[in-house]
Amino acid sequence: MATFLLKRLGLMVLTLFILSLIVFLAGQVLPGDPGRAILGNLASQSAVQSLDHTLGVDRPLITQYLSWIGGLLHGNLGESYTYQSPVAPFIGAALINSLKLAALAFVIVVPLSILGGVIAALYNGRSVDRIISVTGASLSTVPEFVSGIVLIVVFGVGLKWLPVTASAGAGASVGSQLDHLILPAITLVFVLFGYIARMARVGTIEALNSDYTRTAILKGLPRSTVIRRHVLRNSLLPTITVIATQTGYLIGGLVVVERLFNYQGIGNLIFKAATSKDFHMLEAGILVIGVVYAVATLIADLLLVALNPRLRAEVGQ
């Protein structure tokens, strides 16, 4: 188990290292001259040079990368050009907001999509299955801003049931905050439902076709017991991994949903940083997203090993 954990951690660090290289290249090398990119074509050459010097981008690339990554490892995420202050507090606050939204979306989507997938599998090939599968696939391919707008038009503008922005304002009660988060969370649910339901469906079908299920049926166990004790326990394992990998995807969705509903989360933050060319904020935000995703994947792997005795035995050797 310890070697497995070490190996997984090593891979994670390697992936994050490559990620940091990509982010560094895109944020500090591709723009050519960050000072020029920030100040625009009309700025004088001396102003650009002095800004480049302040940003430290006139140093050799290796020095820049090392000082940047060194700062990150010491918890110094850099300084925002737009706000003229460290980026860490902004990212922390935005991350907490995003986690609230993501948590609500997961609380809704996980039981719903597992139920949908299992039902589809039990009716494999019949119309119930086709309806669930096609609806799920369609919903997950419609961009978030499209389904979000349909939701706003129907529930916000038409029926006036729910608020159309996500921020309840400072000092709002938990209930009011929740009210404001429902539409954006459902928008995320639309995208996630299809993937998780599909995975749950495939897993359940596999378990239904397995020898142990046939044995359970043949020895005369009631259908509900077979499904509960033998099918679901085995079928939901792969679903856990999918749920974890969807966190990465979820953050991409957050950029759009937070933008549409004007919510101050990490997605909106990196969007604003990108459009205002606040490269330090953008790079730090993206790396934080990478870390969140890497940790989620790691947890999923560990969970999978912990829940699956066969994998546990393999890892133990």
Place this chain on the structure above:
Amino acid sequence: MTDIASSPLEPSGTALGPTSVAAIAATARGTPAPWRLLARRPTFIVGTVILLFWIVCAIFGHAIAPYNPLAQQLLATNAAPSGAHWFGTDPLGRDVLSRVITGAGDILIISLLAVILATILGTALGLAMGYLGGAFDLISGRLVEAVLALPSIVIALLFVAAVGPSTTTLTILVGLVFTPLISRTVRAAVLAERQLDYLSAARLLGENRARIMFGEVLPNVVPAILVEFTVRLGYAVFTVATLSFLGLGIQPPTPDWGADIAANYVGLTAGYWWQVLFPALAIASLVIAVILIADSIEQVLAS
């Protein structure tokens, strides 16, 4: 149903399977029988009809559109749908129907070019990773993982911030972002092929690596690439529309669904729903059409 479709995926054994007239005819002439199966699937037909509709709009949009999509009528701004303007007008008095029709062009071209780029690069990379294996596979595998650790929208934000928005940037960007996904699928397909006898035979015959890769392996992983291509096309439309919505793609005043929604969705609170709902439905219908086609191809090839 299974009798005809298995031919491209299972080169041997089909002759022993249950037969039908069509199957015999198909094998006899060596035609791609899956097309006939596809044409029988309702989801494929619906998807194709919708996609063809948008392709016609993309090509002949300016001739079909009742108004010039850029013409402003400042006396008829924010007009609700009516006989004169079926989809209403936007805050500048431009006809929404005309903008929806002509907006099909750019998104279709960009998505298609991007996926073609991604398929070529991804196939080459996937073939190399799967067939060469070793250190090359390990290093590119890590690189692919690192890129996939970020949502495509986030990578796009990063690069567009660095080099500035334009349709060329958008096309190349979406192409590059999708390359690792396609390479992963192709690599998996190649690894499955590697086990088969015909490759050892080719090696024993002394064929060189490039010839085995492109001449022997590639034709056999084409079905997997085809499925990947259609699935990715759906996601490319998704991504391009989203990036335009975020202001990183097609720039105003060029008619574009995503950009038009971004420009007008503040009007929702004032009740001008038609300015955003119709472009939104256009995007939804296009993406769903492509996904229905992709799903049908996948099912037919798998059956």
